[in-house]
Amino acid sequence: SYEVIQPPSVSVSPGQTARITCSGDNLGEKFASWYRQTPGQSPVLVIYQDNKRPSGIPERFSGSNSGNTATLTISGTQTMDEADYFCQAWDSHTVVFGGGTKLTVL
């Protein structure tokens, strides 16, 4: 079955750029989405179809997807961006989530 892999954790200083990767075989041929989740809350969509932002998501969130890797980039990271981030792709009729990346801003 299809798998996508994320680093378990990423650390960044406030104001710096955070990059979270998601790797899978020919992932660039699929649409990648990204979700953020904080404790006790439901997941929130932050990027869809590789690089589109839903309304209400700040411009500092961006995405790319090429080859075997999708990347979520957070520019000018703020402490409020601390969360778990999950990439997601479709494999035919099934859904694949990455294992999640804990973003620490310190």
Next chain:
Amino acid sequence: DVQLVDSGGGSVQPGGSLRLSCGASGFPFNEYWMSWVRRAPGKGLEWVANIKRDGTEKYYGDSVRGRFTISRDNAKNSLFLQLDSLRLEDTAVYYCARALRLAEDPFDVWGQGTMVTVSS
């Protein structure tokens, strides 16, 4: 407002059953694929099941296939998940979520989640 409201969670012994519900409002429920996704304590998101707009196609994750059943009632704007033969590892928060088109669109609206605890 567009909203999904999950309910039906609780505590159950291994081998037991539960039925989860998800009520939809504020959008044309019958135009969306619907899914269940769960997150176990200390783990990541895990997709559980999908169901087509008219209920004629259903897909399941490997860990739940044969034990869980997804269904929907478009007349009542409701999604269901029947959980049978529950195992300790099924303990998780279960979320319903919607997607407009399979393999193209994301899960753009999520329920608030309902907790299922499997414990002896």
